[in-house]
Amino acid sequence: MATRSKIPSLSTIFSLYTSLSAFTILFKTILHEILPLKIRTFIVSRFTNYFSSYFNSDFTFIVEEKCDYVTNQTFRAAEVYLPTLLAGITTGSLLVGSSNLKDPIAKPKYGIPINAKIIDEFEGIRLEWTLLSAKNESLYQSKEKRYFHLTCKKEFREKIMSDYFIYIAKLSVKILAQRESLKIHTYNSEFHVWESTIFQHHTTFETLAIEPELKNTLIRDLDAFSNGKDFFKTVGRAWKRGYLLYGPPGTGKSSLVAAIANHMCYSIYDLQLQSVQDDAMLRKILTYTENRSILLIEDVDCGGADASCREENGLWSSCVEERIIIFTTNHKEKLDPALLRPGRMDVHVLMNYCTPYVFRKLAALYLEIEEHNLFETIEKMIVEVKATPAEITEQLMVSKNPDVSLKSLVEFLESKKKMSKESEEGAEIKEA
Structure with a gap:
């Protein structure tokens, strides 16, 4: 017959409880009266982190909007990719809006609201994305700082790091290349932010009225640039291309910019240099622009352009990758010589009178x-x-x-x- 285990008496349990209570009180006294506040905080935080890590099976990646003072491309990839998963949104809200000024009844677009959770699955791994926001104050802007939390099981952390982030980066590039509408961004110097709207200029190289030889030359040059990532890397140059469009007013410079944007499927950042205070501000402005875009600076012969040409760390070196920069001017002869020297503008295009x-x-x-x-x-x-x-x-x-x-x-x-x-x-x- 098995020996029955003895059940502790009530007095034994009470005695044990009293001993533990006394030890707890002594431990708290030591912490508060003997150890300095910084050391107490450190010990408590280590214990908290240990037990939290031990009992929590999840791991969270934090994807901030900015990385090293420029747009975080992982954040950008998530921002492009996640709207394709709106069917997997678990919160009871959705952003709805349309910026199509020419068609008020156009189908609205849907976006991700703050605190929304979206479920994704990658090779059988369940992932949860959450868009969060916090107040961000800086020298040149005051706005909400956005960031994503990506949560998965700890066991899949390495898989997500090695494969998943690359997967969404490649997919976002394909999505951007097939997007239906481009945007034109204008810099608001009062609030230090880029403001955007839908770019609806329908001029293409097919409809552009320019000489065939010039059109074919530009198309070949743009296509070579688009496919030139490995070349630029091999020769040690940044992946950028600069165009100077010059000629009398009314010769089609703006239409050519539109044709280039539509051909490359690039959005446009329209920057008025007159509103830029100094080179430091210029560099700051450019860090908030995207890859695969056109930086347009019109009427560069007007005041404000010269200062940007003197700093080696100014306009060109501050720009991001896969960028086309277009200057326009009605008076090429008035330009600062620094703008015309080799390395500034790769292609000079004369937009002339009608033929x-x-x-x-x-x-x-x-x-x-x-x-x-x-x-x-x-x-x-x-x-x-x-x-x-x-x-x-x-x-x-x-x-x-x-x-x-x-x-x-x-x-x-x-x-x-x-x-x-x-x-x-x-x-x-x-x-x-």
Whole structure:
């Protein structure tokens, strides 16, 4: 017959409890009266961390919005990737909005609200994403600091570190390349933030009215840049490409920027250098821009541009990877020589007055005609008269009737030719 274990008496249990209580009181006394506050805090925190780690089977990755003063690309990848998993959102809220100003009834887009939890699965591993926010104060901005918590079981930590983050980074690149709409960002110098809206300029290289040779050269150059990651790495250069677009107003510089953006599927950051106080602020502004984008600086011949060209750590070295930088100017001769030296602008593009080819392209776009009995007359006048594509377009839009529009264009060119002749004669009399 098995021996029955003895059950401790009530007095024994009470005695043990009294002893433990006395030890606890003594231990607290030692902590509070003998040990300094810093040491007490350290001991308590170590015990807390130990027991928390021992009993908690989860591990949490913290993905902050900024990393080394620039946009954290892992955060950016998560921001792009997670909206594709909105079916897995576990909280009872969802961001809804549309920035399509041209189509008020366009289908809204959905986003992740703060404190929302999204469930993902990777190779059988259950993952939980949470978007969080905290107040962030800095020299050039005051806004909410966003960050993600990614939680998984401890046993899968190494797998997530080695495979999952790379997986979402590659997937986000594909998503961005296939996005339906681009954005144009404008810098708000008062609040020190980039403000964005949908970029809805529909000009493409197919519809752009420029000479075929120039168009083909630009397309080849852009495609080579897009596929040039390994080349830039091999030669030790940052993955950037700079374009200087120069020529008279109305020659299509803005349209060319739009065509480049649509061809590359890059959003645009439109920066007015006049609002930049110094090089330090410029560098700070640029750290809050994204990869795979266009930095556009228009009218660079105006005040404020020169200072940015003197610092070696300024505009170029502060930009992120896979970036196209476009300067535009109406007066190339007024630019700081530092901007024109080798290494600043890779490609100089002259946007000139209208040519017969450009006129025919515009007529096909706006009037939908390939031939007309006034074409020959107009082409001869265009060779003689300096008219910009914008001026030609304005006349072509007078009427949908080709006869009316082309007649208006002929009258405009005759008037412009007459004014030019009178101006030349006046200059000759003045010189005499």
